[in-house]
Amino acid sequence: MDLDAYAAEHDREWRRLAELTRRYRLGADEADELIALYQRVATHLSVVRSRSPDPVLVARLSQLVLAARARLAGRSGFSWAAVGRFFSTGFPLAVYRAWPWWTAVGVGFVLVAGFLMYWTAGHPETAEALIGEDAAAEAFEARFVGYYSEYSAPSFAFQLWTHNAWIAARCLASGILVLPVFYLLWQNALNIGVTGGVLAAYDRTDVFFSMITPHGLLELTGIFVAAGVGLRIGWAWIAPPPDLTRGQAVARAGRSGVLVAVGLVGLFAVAGLIEAFVTPAAVPTGIRVGIGVLAWLGFLGYVCYFGRRAATATREPVRA
Incomplete structure (x- = not known):
């Protein structure tokens, strides 16, 4: 040589x-x-x-x-500067880069859940097969509303936090296989669509949306982000960019997935607090929904502002 x-x-x-x-x-x-x-x-x-x-x-x-x-x-050891960089750059940039993926997931989820709700509400025999006659509708409504106040708020918030974080972690971890992500999304869409459809069939649509909107906007957005980033990891394996090997493409997408997984822990903590304390609160519906909308818009604004700023600083365009 x-x-x-x-x-x-x-x-x-x-x-x-x-x-x-x-x-x-x-x-x-x-x-x-x-x-x-x-x-x-x-x-x-x-x-x-x-x-x-x-x-x-x-x-x-x-x-x-x-x-x-x-x-x-x-460097080893804890650093507040590193925490600040994570929340001002790392996490929002990872979510911002993947916005075409999680936006597409969100649109698809809403369409599927909306169709299931429309179908169930438009076919009374389907609702009757699920819960029985009109008398059962009142019991179903009571169970749906009572679910949010069945447990003490602090323990319920912790339970919701861990449950949603686990769903997100499964979406991210199984993204390389693609199909498990769609299965998890289908399970959630089926649950929401059928529940909403049954209540709509018995003219309880207002109850459904008044209870699910305060926390659902933020919670479901977190699920969409996790699923979208997970699918992005799978796509990096299927069709890596021409300038990267398949392993390098998956590694880069996987690093973004880790950032998103850590950041979503905080998002689901907020969503869990809203679901446990705000959703069942004895206050006007407009106030409860307004709190949920503000939290949701706050997250989207945070991602857009800090994510766009970080992308501009690194001079890197958003990549699908």
Whole structure:
């Protein structure tokens, strides 16, 4: 092996890796480039060691690889600055980048749930088959409304928080397989559509929307985001960008998935508090719905503002 020719061929990559390793702050593209270069230079080091173990070059590449690994591992210990960067850049940017995916999921979910509600409400025999005669409709309504006040509010909020976070985690983790995400979405759409349709069949539509809207807007948006990002991970495996290998594409999408998973924990905590304390509250419906709408719009505004600002700072367009 011609060591000089090999070093001349890859010297530019080695210098670039050293430059990225020394930088205090990296954009999203630069972080991805750092990972790719780290993998390449580690391969170069292995080649040099096995074919032409020049001690000077081996020492140089070893130092580069170790420094890059330390840069990727990051600093240990808790940092409020890191928390601030997560909520001002990391999480909103990951959600903002994936907006075509979770918006499409949301539209599809609403259409499916709306059709199921329309079908159930328009076919009284379907509602009767599910709950029986008119007398059962009152019991069904009582169970639906009573569900939100059956348990003490603090324990109910915790239960909802963990339940919704678990659904989101399953959507993200199973995204690489695609089909399980659609199954989870179908289960939720079926539950909402049939419940709403049964109540609508007995002229209880106002009860349905007054109870589900305060928390449902934020809660379902979190599910849509998780499902959309999960499907984005699956698509990265199916059709990776031309400039990335399949593994690199999945790794990049997976890193966004981790950021989204952590950020959604907070979103579902807020949604759980609204469902436990606001949804069953003995206040006018307009106030309860208004609180839910404000929380939902606040989340969308947060993602749009901070996500767009972070995308502009990194000069990276939104990618589907």
